[in-house]
Amino acid sequence: ETGVTQTPRHLVMGMTNKKSLKCEQHLGHNAMYWYKQSAKKPLELMFVYNFKEQTENNSVPSRFSPECPNSSHLFLHLHTLQPEDSALYLCASSQGRGVGGTDTQYFGPGTRLTVL
Amino acid sequence: RKEVEQDPGPFNVPEGATVAFNCTYSNSASQSFFWYRQDCRKEPKLLMSVYSSGNEDGRFTAQLNRASQYISLLIRDSKLSDSATYLCVVGSSSNTGKLIFGQGTTLQVKP
Numbered sequence: 349e350t351g352v353t354q355t356p357r358h359l360v361m362g363m364t365n366k367k368s369l370k371c372e373q374h375l376g377h378n379a380m381y382w383y384k385q386s387a388k389k390p391l392e393l394m395f396v397y398n399f400k401e402q403t404e405n406n407s408v409p410s411r412f413s414p415e416c417p418n419s420s421h422l423f424l425h426l427h428t429l430q431p432e433d434s435a436l437y438l439c440a441s442s443q444g445r446g447v448g449g450t451d452t453q454y455f456g457p458g459t460r461l462t463v464l
Numbered sequence: 465r466k467e468v469e470q471d472p473g474p475f476n477v478p479e480g481a482t483v484a485f486n487c488t489y490s491n492s493a494s495q496s497f498f499w500y501r502q503d504c505r506k507e508p509k510l511l512m513s514v515y516s517s518g519n520e521d522g523r524f525t526a527q528l529n530r531a532s533q534y535i536s537l538l539i540r541d542s543k544l545s546d547s548a549t550y551l552c553v554v555g556s557s558s559n560t561g562k563l564i565f566g567q568g569t570t571l572q573v574k575p
Contacts, residue, residue, distance in 0.1 A: 379561050388472075388567070389567065390466075390551075390564075390565045390567045390568070391508070391551070391565040393563065396562060404562055438508075442561055452498075452513075453510075453561075455507035455509065456507060457507050458507055
């Protein structure tokens with residue numbers, strides 16, 4: 349499936365590096381999401397964008413900076429990360445009717461991030 | 465209390481068995497409910513939505529009890545390919561499309 353793509357699939361970075369994760373959806377959706385999945389923990393929502401506007405920031409540290417230039421693309425800019433930020437970062441998209449989570453969310457394959 | 469709580473398992477069952485997963489949620493104002501499936505090292509994928517009247521999709525049956533804030537998933541005639549982690553997911557009462565995920569229940573179906 350190529351509905352939601354993410355690059356890179358794997359990333360190793362040092363604590364002083366700056367990198368960006370990219371997500372692209374080909375489904376004509378208007379809402380996009382960033383999630384973090386750590387080992388043995390539930391998926392944690394980080395950010396939500398509806399029609400390019402950020403509608404949710406789930407108390408995410410400022411070392412994570414999202415960018416949504418249009419409805420099809422979503423970025424997560426990373427800088428001065430910590431080893432505990434190592435996780436699988438998943439992007440998702442949905443129609444974005446904005447009715448309390450009733451839209452089905454389609455996930456990308458994720459970027460597995462390791463911070464040394 | 466966790467917003468969405470599931471028994472992490474693992475559930476180890478033989479092929480052909482019937483297995484049931486349960487989930488509880490804390491926010492009585494939640495509006496939507498889902499089961500997602502996540503295979504090892506893959507992304508979550510929607511398995512089925514859960515409706516108050518209960519719904520069935522082949523071997524899978526989902527039930528919702530709003531009064532008890534309880535969701536269930538029943539898998540009949542388990543297949544090896546059903547081995548995965550099953551995520552209970554609750555839609556937030558807010559208008560942002562926010563989903564709250566449970567930790568997941570791991571199922572291993574053995575021959």
